[in-house]
Amino acid sequence: MAAEEPSSANEYILHHLTFLSNKEPKGIVDFSVIHLDTVFFSSVLALLFGGAFYFAARTANAGVPGKFQNFVELLVEFVDTQVKDSFHGTNKLLAPLALTIFCWVFLFNAMDILPVDLLPALAHGAGVEHLKVVPSTDLNTTFAMSLTVFVLIIYYSIKVKGLGGFLAELTMQPFTTKNPVVKILLIPVNLLLEIVPFLARPISLSLRLYGNLFAGEMIFLLLAALTLHGASQLSSAGGWALLVAQFALAFLWAVFHLLVITLQAFIFMVLTIVYLSMAQEHH
Amino acid sequence: MNINLTLIVQMLVFIVLIWFTMKFVWPMILGPMEERSRKIAAGLEAAEKGKQELAQANERAEVVLREARERAAHIIDQAQHRANDMVEEAKGAATAEGARLLASAKEQIGLEAAHARDSLRRDVAQIAVSAASKILQREIDPRTHSDLIDQLAAQI
Numbered sequence: 001m002a003a004e005e006p007s008s009a010n011e012y013i014l015h016h017l018t019f020l021s022n023k024e025p026k027g028i029v030d031f032s033v034i035h036l037d038t039v040f041f042s043s044v045l046a047l048l049f050g051g052a053f054y055f056a057a058r059t060a061n062a063g064v065p066g067k068f069q070n071f072v073e074l075l076v077e078f079v080d081t082q083v084k085d086s087f088h089g090t091n092k093l094l095a096p097l098a099l100t101i102f103c104w105v106f107l108f109n110a111m112d113i114l115p116v117d118l119l120p121a122l123a124h125g126a127g128v129e130h131l132k133v134v135p136s137t138d139l140n141t142t143f144a145m146s147l148t149v150f151v152l153i154i155y156y157s158i159k160v161k162g163l164g165g166f167l168a169e170l171t172m173q174p175f176t177t178k179n180p181v182v183k184i185l186l187i188p189v190n191l192l193l194e195i196v197p198f199l200a201r202p203i204s205l206s207l208r209l210y211g212n213l214f215a216g217e218m219i220f221l222l223l224a225a226l227t228l229h230g231a232s233q234l235s236s237a238g239g240w241a242l243l244v245a246q247f248a249l250a251f252l253w254a255v256f257h258l259l260v261i262t263l264q265a266f267i268f269m270v271l272t273i274v275y276l277s278m279a280q281e282h283h
Numbered sequence: 284m285n286i287n288l289t290l291i292v293q294m295l296v297f298i299v300l301i302w303f304t305m306k307f308v309w310p311m312i313l314g315p316m317e318e319r320s321r322k323i324a325a326g327l328e329a330a331e332k333g334k335q336e337l338a339q340a341n342e343r344a345e346v347v348l349r350e351a352r353e354r355a356a357h358i359i360d361q362a363q364h365r366a367n368d369m370v371e372e373a374k375g376a377a378t379a380e381g382a383r384l385l386a387s388a389k390e391q392i393g394l395e396a397a398h399a400r401d402s403l404r405r406d407v408a409q410i411a412v413s414a415a416s417k418i419l420q421r422e423i424d425p426r427t428h429s430d431l432i433d434q435l436a437a438q439i
Contacts, residue, residue, distance in 0.1 A: 025285040033287035042293060046300045053304065057311030062318035076312050095313075096305035104300060135293075140286060144293030148301075 009225035016116065016221050018130040019138065020123075035138055042135040045107040053103070075099065082270060087277035094276055097152070101145065102269040108136035109213055109261030113254055116220045136213045136264075142206035149272050150202035157279040170194045205271055212264050216257050223250045410438060 020037040056072035065073060079099040087094060111134045123131040135141045157166040171187045173194070226246040227239070234240060414435050 021287075025287060027285065029286045031288050031291070033285065033289075034292065035287070035289040038289050039292050039296075043296055046296055050300060050303050050308070053308040053312070057308045060312050060315040062315045062322055065319075072312060073316055076309070076316065080313065093301070093305060096309040097301050099309065100297075100301050100304045104297075138289065140289035141293045143286065144290050145297055147290075148294055148297050 009222075009228060012225050012228055013218075013221045015130070016120065017132070019132050020128060020130045035132075035140060037130070037132050038135045038138040038141055041111060041133055042104075042108065042141060045111070045135070046104060049100075049103045049107060075103065079269070083273055086270075086273050087280070089277075089280055091156075091276075091280065093152070094273065097276075098269045098273050101272055102265050105136060105145075105209065105268050106261060106265035108134060108141070109264060111135070112137075112213060112216055112220070112257060112261060116217070116224050134213060134217055136209055137217050139206070139210050142210040143202070145209075145268070146202035146206035149205065149275065153201070153275050153279045156276060160280045170198065201271075201275055205268065205275075209264050209268055212260060216253075216260055219253050220250065220257075223253065407439060411435070414438075 019035040021033050021035050023033060025033040053072060056069055059066075060069055060072075076099060079102055080095055083095045083098055114133060119133045120131040132138065154166075157169070161169065171190050171194070172183070173190060175186045175190055175193075177183055177186065223246050226242045234243070414431065418431055
């Protein structure tokens with residue numbers, strides 16, 4: 001990739017969609033490649049979340065809460081209510097998992113509100129060529145989270161219902177019969193009907209978040225691409241019009257996006273809670 | 284866009300973060316929250332109890348106050364009676380004293396009058412004696428004598 005200023009909108013956007021990685025990937029799946037920017041920003045945000053909440057947890061007391069403790073307790077109570085609404089058993093993991101997902105995903109998404117060129121330009125000044133600052137626009141991140149949730153779904157299904165119960169759930173419904181021969185004949189049909197939604201869960205979970213945030217980032221990039229030519233832009237009335245349009249549209253989109261990033265974090269959390277409570281409840 | 288090692292690393296970060304939240308964050312925040320709600324519940328209960336106790340205390344105070352008022356009224360009543368009695372007594376004593384003084388004054392007056400009468404009688408006697416001596420000094424002159432007697436009689 002060339003280090004000079006991108007000349008066209010196309011190049012500009014492609015430049016912004018390229019990860020900072022150790023090397024060029026070969027093919028769709030290449031486990032020798034790592035996205036350094038995604039790992040860096042998600043780790044920083046993990047530390048931010050973990051540190052802030054650990055600080056709140058360390059200073060938390062049953063007396064009159066301070067402002068920060070209030071804020072943290074608001075989040076905790078919000079998540080706790082969501083979990084209690086859909087899951088009626090006891091599970092030490094589910095609520096902290098939901099809180100982690102909500103806060104972490106929200107922080108990922110909130111990176112999208114930063115001006116699209118701010119951190120990449122700073123990194124460029126420091127000699128880093130590419131930088132993608134929103135970890136949830138990396139399919140690896142969203143898949144990592146949904147696969148972890150998927151593994152937990154399988155783990156709790158087997159733990160609560162036993163391996164037989166779990167397999168029976170996949171093969172003995174929706175079509176049920178008392179006749180043992182028909183039962184065996186129905187296994188492949190049931191398996192096909194059950195396995196598709198089962199496998200669709202982690203995929204839809206990750207693609208929904210990825211798609212929304214990728215699209216959001218793309219809109220920001222397109223708006224940013226309206227004014228690529230620096231000072232020469234200001235020599236014509238059209239250039240000024242584009243500048244004003246960019247400002248107004250980017251502002252509107254950012255306001256709307258505030259809703260989207262919160263909503264997506266919320267959806268990821270709620271679906272995780274629902275999936276995991278379904279895994280632990282007998283039908 | 285491709286799937287790569289980032290996936291594994293992100294899974295590890297995610298798992299560590301979940302573990303951290305579960306171990307060090309969630310219980311430490313929820314615990315105090317639950318304790319606080321317990322404390323608030325206890326506080327509300329105590330406030331309710333305090334209110335009831337206050338109402339009871341007010342009732343008791345009301346009773347005590349009423350009793351005190353009654354007793355005060357009684358005492359005032361008694362005091363008034365006592366004062367009336369005392370006034371009556373004083374009046375009686377004063378009347379008696381007045382009567383006594385009057386009596387003694389009367390007695391004194393009587394005495395004085397008797398005294399005056401006595402001295403008058405003495406004077407009359409003296410006058411009589413002096414008149415007699417005067418008469419005796421002169422020669423008996425019936426006319427003069429009768430004049431003198433008339434004089435005497437007028438003098439008495």
